[in-house]
Amino acid sequence: MTFALVTGLGPASASASRTNAPSASQQVAPVTGTASDTTASTASASAKEQAPPRGRAAATASPLYRTGTLPTMRCQAGQIRAGSAASYRVFVTKLIRCLNLAWKTQFRKTNLGFSHPKLRFSTTKVNTPCGRWPSSAGGLYCSSNRTIYIAVTREVLKNAQPANHAQFIAHEYGHHVQRLAGIMDYYGRSIWRASSSTKLAFSRRLELQADCLASAFLRQAADDLPVEQAQWEAMVSWVSANGHKNWPKNDHGKGRSQAYWMERGFNAGSPSGCNTWTAPTGRVA
Known part of the structure; x- marks a missing residue:
């Protein structure tokens, strides 16, 4: 069974994160589609909420690592019809709503505040407040406006x-x-x-942790999507062999590293398996 995967996993459909703060003059280029009310909403802060930890402890000793498994989810995201932008948009929107619920539940186990990200679809790789859309990425997250950008292109569809x-x-x-x-x-x-080498090392830890967190969620939604064992094994095998090919600078980790953290997240179903920040260098190579 062959899979053309989409997360750091296939041409023109890999993922990326951007953290650059925008200048006052930067504007988001028009995109096709709008954020749903559900994904654009922000959870109200409670008196018990605390600011997130700062410094190294925020990554190495996050309260999320002690929250146990993510809730079992029934996302009812439906199917994607090959070549159908409409079905893809529906699938992504419903899945984001499911992710909102899962992670809101998880954040309730900590004193950290939670808010939904915004969702933007685009048929072209637009500029964002965090800068240019990486040429090899089919989607990205911009931290400055807390928005997930998803490309709707022929290659993705x-x-x-x-x-x-x-x-x-x-x-x-x-x-x-x-x-x-x-x-x-x-x-x-x-x-x-x-230095350049330090930046790449930190980037790998960031991206590999996102791989792991994604797989933890996928484990908890596996029965509903569904994700069969043979399919999961094929995905991991493909990533191990090909996951690094879109990232010549090795800022996302080698294929075997991506596969390792995907499996850790899927096996745990919890953020507890995703602490890349204290992992040996060889595991985040």
Whole structure:
């Protein structure tokens, strides 16, 4: 069985995160589609909510690592028809709503505040407040406006496998989780004025953690999507052999590293398996 995967997994459909703060003059270019009311809404803060941790502890000792398994989800996202932009938009929108519910439930186990990301569809790779859309990416998360950008292109629409797209979208959502937990802030401060090699090392830890968080969610929604064992094994095998090919600078990790963290997240079904920040260098190569 062959899969053309979409998360750091296939040409023109990989994922990326951007953390650049926008200048006052930068504007978001028009995109096709609008954020749904559900994904654009922000959870009201309670008196018990605390600001996310700052510094290295935000990444190495996040409260999320102690929250147990994510809730079992029935996303009812439906099927994707090959070549159908409409079915893809519906699938992505419903999956984002499902991710909202899952991660809102998880954040309730901590004192950290939670808010939904915005969702934007685009038929072209537009500029964002975080800068240019990476040429090899089919989607990205911009931390400055907390928005997930999803490309709706012919290349993306060739793949009608829901599980492949779910992993990709959940990876982008994983960056939003990192933003809310203070991990993204630690990453941004750490790479400021750092050497090129240090920046790449931090980027790999960030991206591989998003792979792991995505897979933890996928495990908890596997019965509903569905994700069969043979399909999952084929996805991991493909990533191990090909996952690095869109990233010549090795800012997302080698294929075997991506596969390792995907399996850790899927086996755990929990953020507890996703602490890339204390992992040995060889595991985030």
